[in-house]
Amino acid sequence: xxxxxxxxxxxxxxxxxxxxxxxxxxxxxxxxxxxxxxxxxxxxxxxxxxxxxxxxxxxxxxxxxxxxxxxxxxxxxxxxxxxxxxxxxxxxxxxxxxxxxxxxxxxxxxxxxxxxxxxxxxxxxxxxxxxxxxxxxxxxxxxxxxxxxxxxxxxxxxxxxxxxxxxxxxxxxxxxxxxxxxxxxxxxxxxxxxxxxxxxxxxxxxxxxxxxxxxxxxxxxxxxxxxxxxxxxxxxxxxxxxxxxxxxxxxxxxxxxxxxxxxxxxxxxxxxxxxxxxxxxxxxxxxxxxxxxxxxxxxxxxxxxxxxxxxxxxxxxxxxxxxxxxxxxxxxxxxxxxxxxxxxx
Amino acid sequence: xxxxxxxxxxxxxxxxxxxxxxxxxxxxxxxxxxxxxxxxxxxxxxxxxxxxxxxxxxxxxxxxxxxxxxxxxxxxxxxxxxxxxxxxxxxxxxxxxxxxxxxxxxxxxxxxxxxxxxxxxxxxxxxxxxxxxxxxxxxxxxxxxxxxxxxxxxxxxxxxxxxxxxxxxxxxxxxxxxxxxxxxxxxxxxxxxxxxxxxxxxxxxxxxxxxxxxxxxxxxxxxxxxxxxxxxxxxxx
Ligand SMILES: Nc1ncnc2c1ncn2[C@@H]1O[C@H](COP(=O)(O)OP(=O)(O)OP(=O)(O)O)[C@@H](O)[C@H]1O
Ligand SMILES: [Mg+2]
Numbered sequence: 182x183x184x185x186x187x188x189x190x191x192x193x194x195x196x197x198x199x200x201x202x203x204x205x206x207x208x209x210x211x212x213x214x215x216x217x218x219x220x221x222x223x224x225x226x227x228x229x230x231x232x233x234x235x236x237x238x239x240x241x242x243x244x245x246x247x248x249x250x251x252x253x254x255x256x257x258x259x260x261x262x263x264x265x266x267x268x269x270x271x272x273x274x275x276x277x278x279x280x281x282x283x284x285x286x287x288x289x290x291x292x293x294x295x296x297x298x299x300x301x302x303x304x305x306x307x308x309x310x311x312x313x314x315x316x317x318x319x320x321x322x323x324x325x326x327x328x329x330x331x332x333x334x335x336x337x338x339x340x341x342x343x344x345x346x347x348x349x350x351x352x353x354x355x356x357x358x359x360x361x362x363x364x365x366x367x368x369x370x371x372x373x374x375x376x377x378x379x380x381x382x383x384x385x386x387x388x389x390x391x392x393x394x395x396x397x398x399x400x401x402x403x404x405x406x407x408x409x410x411x412x413x414x415x416x417x418x419x420x421x422x423x424x425x426x427x428x429x430x431x432x433x434x435x436x437x438x439x440x441x442x443x444x445x446x447x448x449x450x451x452x453x454x455x456x457x458x459x460x461x462x463x464x465x466x467x468x469x470x471x472x473x474x475x476x477x478x479x480x481x482x483x484x485x486x487x488x489x490x491x492x493x494x495x496x497x498x499x500x501x502x503x504x505x506x507x508x509x510x511x512x513x514x515x516x517x518x519x520x521x522x523x524x525x526x
Numbered sequence: 527x528x529x530x531x532x533x534x535x536x537x538x539x540x541x542x543x544x545x546x547x548x549x550x551x552x553x554x555x556x557x558x559x560x561x562x563x564x565x566x567x568x569x570x571x572x573x574x575x576x577x578x579x580x581x582x583x584x585x586x587x588x589x590x591x592x593x594x595x596x597x598x599x600x601x602x603x604x605x606x607x608x609x610x611x612x613x614x615x616x617x618x619x620x621x622x623x624x625x626x627x628x629x630x631x632x633x634x635x636x637x638x639x640x641x642x643x644x645x646x647x648x649x650x651x652x653x654x655x656x657x658x659x660x661x662x663x664x665x666x667x668x669x670x671x672x673x674x675x676x677x678x679x680x681x682x683x684x685x686x687x688x689x690x691x692x693x694x695x696x697x698x699x700x701x702x703x704x705x706x707x708x709x710x711x712x713x714x715x716x717x718x719x720x721x722x723x724x725x726x727x728x729x730x731x732x733x734x735x736x737x738x739x740x741x742x743x744x745x746x747x748x749x750x751x752x753x754x755x756x757x758x759x760x761x762x763x
Contacts, residue, residue, distance in 0.1 A: 233669055235665060235668060235669060258671075259671035259672070259673060260671060261671070262668070262669060262670060262671035263670065263671040265669070266669075267666070267669040267670075269662060269665075269666060271660075271662055273660070273662040273663050273665065273666035275663060275680075275681065275684070275685060276685060276762050277684035277685050277687065277762065278684070286667075286670065286680070287670040287671075289676075289680065290667075290670050290671055290672045290673075290676055290680075291671070318761070318762045318763065320762055320763050321763065334670075338670075338671075344669075
């Protein structure tokens with residue numbers, strides 16, 4: 182749906198030059214919710230704003246639904262923009278218009294006949310659950326309600342793509358969840374492609390199918406959210422994931438490696454499980470099958486979009502051979518295993 | 527006769543004006559002339575000043591109609607006219623006024639220099655109002671595919687409206703003062719009345735009456751402006 186190739190964006194010139202994006206390539210599929218996460222100043226907003234040409238790329242091409250957005254003339258660009266909805270961190274609703282009129286705004290821009298437009302607006306207000314607020318001015322709404330208006334407005338012209346620049350960053354966690362829930366519903370019901378920028382890993386975890394991690398103007402990792410969560414490939418990704426899923430083992434637990442196990446050896450391992458396997462009693466099967474003791478030290482389980490996901494830190498105690506066999510068994514069951522130490526001989 | 531808060535107007539007129547029968551009618555007529563000049567010159571100055579303000583704002587760097595040269599030229603002209611003292615503009619404008627109205631004397635003729643003085647003022651005032659608008663709103667409109675004209679008419683102007691309305695009151699009040707100055711050079715209105723009777727003929731009473739009437743007019747304009755702006759703002763809350 183969106184093909185970004187070799188995108189470079191430089192702001193300013195001469196000594197004030199800032200390279201906000203450096204040779205970024207990215208492919209976003211039709212119908213997915215694609216997350217872009219990065220620290221402040223990493224270039225997220227610049228990237229999303231290049232997609233609808235609010236920012237002109239210095240170099241590189243962006244294709245949206247087969248159209249090279251950089252090559253469009255101003256009329257063509259305006260027509261394309263009508264098919265790319267955008268929502269904002271600070272909502273950007275017009276204070277001079279009621280909720281109804283705000284949602285009507287993009288339809289006016291697209292010169293949709295009044296009657297048809299009014300029907301559309303009513304349907305959208307129902308979709309976002311704000312029918313009773315139609316005649317109210319934005320100033321009277323809560324943040325969550327304002328963002329719902331923003332979403333309704335962004336959907337008015339039946340876009341193919343919805344761009345969201347930190348749309349939940351100004352909202353509390355509960356409101357964030359309800360807004361993300363709405364976006365997921367829309368994604369499912371309308372098959373809409375959503376590009377979602379955030380610096381909050383929870384947002385990625387709750388809503389996204391795939392994610393790109395952006396750091397210092399470049400994309401350092403792209404992949405399925407599940408894969409990146411269970412196996413982050415870069416320090417940036419790891420620190421984002423650690424910010425919400427505690428993968429770091431508390432120090433007291435690591436101390437245990439010095440306990441004397443006599444003839445047996447011990448392995449500290451971390452098991453990550455995803456999806457269906459999270460529901461199966463794999464660990465207890467292992468204990469029954471092999472002569473190893475499993476000491477559960479630490480763990481948590483969470484939900485990634487709709488898929489259970491978790492990790493468990495275990496100490497396996499037994500003869501080296503048996504421990505290795507047990508580890509093979511776990512791997513065969515599809516679990517991700519990470520051996521954290523080889524101490525305790 | 528009339529008595530306002532204990533002052534006997536008849537006695538007041540008798541003491542300070544001598545033969546005073548003509549005074550109420552003259553003051554009333556002069557007030558009407560002043561209001562007429564102020565109203566029309568405010569209207570003309572907004573008719574010209576608003577578009578100038580829109581050009582000044584939108585031609586700035588990074589704005590929807592970026593044109594730095596135009597912006598600078600226009601900005602300099604506006605500044606130049608604003609830096610002229612009104613009394614000098616009044617004299618400089620005489621040939622132009624004659625060319626437009628056919629005469630340089632009288633109420634209608636005064637509207638020309640008054641408007642000329644107010645246009646650059648209005649341009650800057652409205653420019654300030656337009657600049658208060660959050661850039662995010664313009665960006666949102668751009669992201670929906672709005673044309674520049676749509677952004678001006680559907681975002682910039684409606685969003686700036688309360689602040690623009692307050693600006694109209696400020697402009698009109700300034701023009702009340704300017705119109706009195708124009709009155710001294712034969713422009714009519716309360717200025718003429720105060721000048722010819724209050725100053726030239728030492729009829730201090732008339733001077734004071736015009737001062738009081740001017741205060742009332744200015745207060746009235748400010749009240750109207752506040753009310754109109756308040757109404758728009760309250761509606762949006
Ligand atoms: N209009 C601009 N002019 C100059 N530099 C800019 C401009 N916009 C962004 N930058 C710079 O480009 C870099 C990337 O900015 P960008 O807004 O894309 O970051 P971000 O990842 O969205 O950050 P945040 O999470 O704070 O929104 C920053 O160093 C920023 O200072
Ligand atoms: Mg940003």
